Amino acid sequence: MSAWPQSIARVIRRTERPTATEAAPVETAAQPLEHRDVRPIEISPNDPIVAYFQSAPGAVDLDDLELESPALEALREAGVKLAVPLVSQGELVGLLNLGPRLSDQDYSTDDRKLLDSLAAQAAPALQVAQLVRRQEAEARSRERIEQELRVATTIQQNFLPRELPDLPGWDVSAYYRPAREVGGDFYDFIELPGGQIGIVIGDVTDKGVPAAMVMAATRSVLRASAQRVVSPGEVLGRVNDLMCPDMPAKMFVTCLYGVLEPATGRFTFANAGHNLPYVRTGDGSAELRATGMPLGLLPEIAYEETEAQLEPGQTMLLHSDGVAEAHGPTAEMFGFPRLQDVVGARSGRGEVIDRVLTELGRFTGAEWEQEDDITLVALTRHGAAPVARARGLDIAFQVASEPGNEKEVSERVAEAVAPLELPPARLEQLKTAVAEAAMNAIEHGNESRAELPVDVSVRAFDGELVVAITDHGGGREIPEAEEPDLEAKLEGLQKPRGWGLFLIQNMVDDVRVSSDESTHTIELVLRLEGGGNGSD
Amino acid sequence: MEATEFAAAVRREDGVAVLALSGDVSAGAENELQRAYGEVVTEPVVVLDFAAVDYINSTGIALIVGLLAQARKSGQEVRARGLAQHYREIFRITRLSDFMTILDEEETE
Numbered sequence: 001m002s003a004w005p006q007s008i009a010r011v012i013r014r015t016e017r018p019t020a021t022e023a024a025p026v027e028t029a030a031q032p033l034e035h036r037d038v039r040p041i042e043i044s045p046n047d048p049i050v051a052y053f054q055s056a057p058g059a060v061d062l063d064d065l066e067l068e069s070p071a072l073e074a075l076r077e078a079g080v081k082l083a084v085p086l087v088s089q090g091e092l093v094g095l096l097n098l099g100p101r102l103s104d105q106d107y108s109t110d111d112r113k114l115l116d117s118l119a120a121q122a123a124p125a126l127q128v129a130q131l132v133r134r135q136e137a138e139a140r141s142r143e144r145i146e147q148e149l150r151v152a153t154t155i156q157q158n159f160l161p162r163e164l165p166d167l168p169g170w171d172v173s174a175y176y177r178p179a180r181e182v183g184g185d186f187y188d189f190i191e192l193p194g195g196q197i198g199i200v201i202g203d204v205t206d207k208g209v210p211a212a213m214v215m216a217a218t219r220s221v222l223r224a225s226a227q228r229v230v231s232p233g234e235v236l237g238r239v240n241d242l243m244c245p246d247m248p249a250k251m252f253v254t255c256l257y258g259v260l261e262p263a264t265g266r267f268t269f270a271n272a273g274h275n276l277p278y279v280r281t282g283d284g285s286a287e288l289r290a291t292g293m294p295l296g297l298l299p300e301i302a303y304e305e306t307e308a309q310l311e312p313g314q315t316m317l318l319h320s321d322g323v324a325e326a327h328g329p330t331a332e333m334f335g336f337p338r339l340q341d342v343v344g345a346r347s348g349r350g351e352v353i354d355r356v357l358t359e360l361g362r363f364t365g366a367e368w369e370q371e372d373d374i375t376l377v378a379l380t381r382h383g384a385a386p387v388a389r390a391r392g393l394d395i396a397f398q399v400a401s402e403p404g405n406e407k408e409v410s411e412r413v414a415e416a417v418a419p420l421e422l423p424p425a426r427l428e429q430l431k432t433a434v435a436e437a438a439m440n441a442i443e444h445g446n447e448s449r450a451e452l453p454v455d456v457s458v459r460a461f462d463g464e465l466v467v468a469i470t471d472h473g474g475g476r477e478i479p480e481a482e483e484p485d486l487e488a489k490l491e492g493l494q495k496p497r498g499w500g501l502f503l504i505q506n507m508v509d510d511v512r513v514s515s516d517e518s519t520h521t522i523e524l525v526l527r528l529e530g531g532g533n534g535s536d
Numbered sequence: 537m538e539a540t541e542f543a544a545a546v547r548r549e550d551g552v553a554v555l556a557l558s559g560d561v562s563a564g565a566e567n568e569l570q571r572a573y574g575e576v577v578t579e580p581v582v583v584l585d586f587a588a589v590d591y592i593n594s595t596g597i598a599l600i601v602g603l604l605a606q607a608r609k610s611g612q613e614v615r616a617r618g619l620a621q622h623y624r625e626i627f628r629i630t631r632l633s634d635f636m637t638i639l640d641e642e643e644t645e
Contacts, residue, residue, distance in 0.1 A: 403563070404539040407591065428622035436594055486631045489601050490608055496601040499594035499630060506629045 041078060043071040053085035054092045058116040059107070060085065082107055084115045086123035093127045148209055152182040155212035159219050165189045165197055167262045169455070171380040171516060175353050177322075178373050184211030184253070185320045185373035186219055190226045195262060198226045198235075201318040201377055202255035202274060205294075210248060218243060218253050218295065232257045233270040233305035240272065240295045240303075247296035254294045256318060265310040265381050270303040275324065275336070278343040279308070280315040280352060282394075282461065285344025288316070312396050312457050315352050315380040317343050322374035323356060329365050338363070352378050382455065382470055382519060393419060393460035398453040399438070401446035401471075406438035409456055413467055416458040420465060420528065430467070430526060433507035436500045437469045437522045445471025445520050465526040474519040539564065540591070544572035553579040558588035561596030569599055573606070580612060583639075587618030597630060604635055615639055 043050060049069040053060065060083045062076055075083065075097065084096035096119055101107060107115075156178060164172045174187060184204025192198055200222055204211040218239065225238040236257055243253065256277065258269025269277075273294035276287045290306040310316055319339065326334045342359045343352055353376045360374075395416045399405045410431045422430065438454060446452035455470040484502050488494040505511055510525035542565035545556040553576040559565070576582050584600070586592075607614045617639035619627065627633040 406593070407539060407560075425622065425625075428620075429625075432593070432622070432626070435591075439593065439595075484630070486601065486635065490605045490635065492605060496598040496605070497595065499597045502630070503594050503597075503626065 041071065041074045047071045050092055053083070053095065054087060054090070056085050058119075059083070059112045082115075084119045086119050086126055088123040088127040091127070093123055093130060096122070149180070149182060152207075152209045152212040153178055155209070155216055156182055156184075156186070159212075159216045160186060161189055165191065167197060167260075167379075169382045170262055171351075171378075171382070173351060173353055173378050175357070175374070175376040177370065179207075179322070179370045181207045182212060183207050183322070183373035184215045185322065185375040186215045187318070187375050187377050188219055188222070190223055192226065192230070192259065196230075197260050197262065198232075199258050199260055199269075199318070199377065199379070200255065201320065201375060202253055202272075202295075203320050203373075203375075204251065204253050206251050210251070214248070214251055214253060214296075217246075218255065222255070222257065226257070230259065231270075231305060232259055232268055233303040236270045236272050236292065236295065236303040237301060240293075240301055241299050243296040244299040252294040252296040256290075260310075260379065265312070265314075267308045267310055267316065268305060269308070270305045272303060275319055275321065277316050277318045278340050279310065280317070280343050281311075285340050287340065310379070310381050311394070312381050312455075313459075315343075315378055317352055317356070318375075318377040319356075320373060320375040322370070322372040323360055323376070326360060326364055326368070326371060326374075328363050329367070334360060334363050352380075382521070393417070393458065393465075395459075396455065396457040398455050400450045401442040401448055401452045401454060402450050403442065403448065405442060405454070406435045409438035409454065409469070410435035413456065413458055417460070417465060420460060422465075422526070426526065429507040430465075430524070433504045433524050434467055434469070436504050436507075437467075437524060440500055440522070441469050441471035441473070441520075445473030447473075460528065463528050465528055467524045468521055469524070470519050470521040472519055474515045475517045478513075478515070478520070542568050544568050546572050546575045549583070552581050552583055554583045554585055556585045556588065561586075561589055561592040561599065563595040565596060566599055569603065573603055577606070577610065577612075581615065582607065582612060583615045583617060584636075585618050586616060586620075586623065589618075589623075590620065592623050592626070597626070597632070600632060604632070608635070613637070 047069050048067050049071045052065075052067060052069075062072065062080055062083055065072060078097075079099045080097040081100050082098040084098070085092055086094040086096060096115065098107070098115075101111075160176055161174070164174060172189075176185065176187065178185070184202075184206060186200070186202050186204075188198075188200040190198030190200065200219070202215070202218060204214045204218070206214070221239050221242050222235065225235045225242075229235055229238065236255065239255075253272070254274040255272045256269060256274040257272075258267050260267050267288075269288065269290055270292060271290040272292045276289060278285045278287060288306065288308050290304055292303040293301050308316075324334055324336045324339050328334070338359070339356065342356050345355070356376060393416070397412060399409055413434045414427060414431050417427070417430065438456070441454045442448060446454060452472045455468075457466075457468045457470075459466050459468075482494065482498055484498050485494055489496050504522075504524065508524045509527045510523075512523040512525065514521050514523075539562070540559040542557070542559035542561060544565075545558075547554040547556055555569075555572050555576065557565075557569075561569075573582075584603075604614055606612075614635075615637040616627070616633075619638065624633070624638060627636075627638060
């Protein structure tokens with residue numbers, strides 16, 4: 001072993017396989033290197049020496065070799081005299097490079113035998129080591145991708161609202177489901193002075209951490225701007241100007257921002273290239289139109305501002321691309337028209353977000369892997385619960401919860417339905433039912449707290465007259481009404497009271513009751529003869 | 537629209553006690569109805585005259601039920617007259633008319 005060469009070159013061999021471009025440096029040192037000036041030698045995969053080494057029976061004397069090979073030149077220059085190819089499974093995995101013997105003698109036959117048997121054992125071991133290293137590198141890169149996804153998801157979710165705003169007279173719901181490779185969807189609610197609320201939905205055109213960062217920045221800038229100016233168009237203009245200088249290349253943000261006045265249903269909004277919201281109206285659904293450039297493309301853009309009126313019973317849906325651009329099994333897209341149809345479907349019952357997700361699930365099938373983030377935000381204004389085709393009759397009012405106000409409700413409803421020219425007996429029945437329902441709302445639902453309003457809406461559509469009476473008695477159990485039994489009452493076995501609901505049920509054609517967290521609504525339905533135009 | 541104050545006047549017609557009711561028969565009527573009924577509680581027959589009543593609600597019905605229960609205990613007969621068509625219907629639906637004689641307009645005039 002003392003005859004071991006002093007000068008050892010490291011050889012880096014590049015192969016055609018992409019994974020091996022992470023060069024596999026072969027250290028052949030058995031003793032410390034004394035000459036550190038030896039530089040690695042690269043052998044190009046198409047150098048003829050590769051083929052030569054691959055088929056060489058053993059150690060190769062470089063001095064004797066005649067080949068047009070840049071690598072050979074380099075090896076010789078590095079002082080290599082003898083190269084021992086390390087070949088495993090027909091593949092050249094490395095070289096053992098030896099300089100001149102210290103004794104200045106040539107390598108002996110014994111030396112060569114020793115080197116050959118060493119190479120025969122080292123080559124497979126080296127190949128295994130290279131494989132392991134390659135796999136480790138791949139695992140690290142996979143782990144890095146997963147980690148990046150986790151980071152993006154965390155950023156994203158930290159910047160989405162933790163809770164929904166409590167808007168009197170409105171139901172607010174939101175849904176967010178990230179795709180595996182997180183997109184840049186976001187939504188936000190911003191409390192503004194005077195009980196107004198800013199509503200944001202947006203989408204960054206990219207995925208992963210970069211999109212999440214831009215999303216977080218947009219949200220913060222938007223929040224700050226919304227506190228300073230009220231006009232949604234101006235807010236988007238400011239956000240755009242602030243974002244433009246720092247926006248990474250090829251990225252931009254689509255965003256719709258609007259201000260809702262909960263008391264009146266007025267929604268003022270501006271749009272920076274985002275999908276248009278849909279409103280579920282009496283006879284289907286409508287698109288709220290406003291156009292503008294996405295944020296971050298060009299500075300000093302003026303954003304057009306549009307005003308919409310959301311009526312009682314109407315629902316507005318804000319949505320991101322993830323729904324309309326979802327593909328079905330036949331590569332067909334879900335599409336905006338289908339989404340708008342789902343929102344407006346006449347038979348649609350239940351919450352609009354649930355209906356959209358159900359339809360989407362049906363469309364894409366069970367095997368679907370979500371392509372993009374899905375974000376949905378829905379706002380429903382209380383009132384007549386079923387969105388009705390209003391045919392000239394659509395009236396809403398409020399009364400305070402004071403004793404006796406049920407008569408006022410009853411009279412005002414009677415006035416409201418005057419155009420329907422109900423037969424007098426029907427009108428009397430309706431008045432009794434309305435007064436009873438209003439009395440329940442005042443005394444039980446609102447517990448006679450004068451500051452709580454009773455909301456009343458009167459609508460006629462499709463041959464039905466619907467009077468909806470809403471109180472703030474939601475979120476609690478409504479005791480099961482006992483069927484009044486006059487004999488039992490006369491015998492003192494039942495209390496004399498308890499006629500309200502019984503009367504209501506006997507006065508109108510249908511009674512529908514619904515509750516949510518905060519409100520309770522009773523709808524009194526009269527079927528109108530003659531197709532609902534009251535001409536009977 | 538305003539609630540109309542309830543009143544019950546006690547009268548006698550051919551020896552029959554009549555409670556002439558006016559105003560709203562609702563929660564606010566309770567004391568006045570009890571007071572007036574107290575005056576006729578021992579009579580064999582009591583006629584409730586609804587001619588001046590144009591609003592009866594479920595609480596008012598409960599008051600009449602209470603009055604009927606008292607009358608049944610003492611074997612008193614209760615009649616009603618002057619009911620608008622709508623309230624005659626309600627008395628029928630609630631079966632109040634099974635326990636009191638509803639006099640038609642012709643019979644009461």
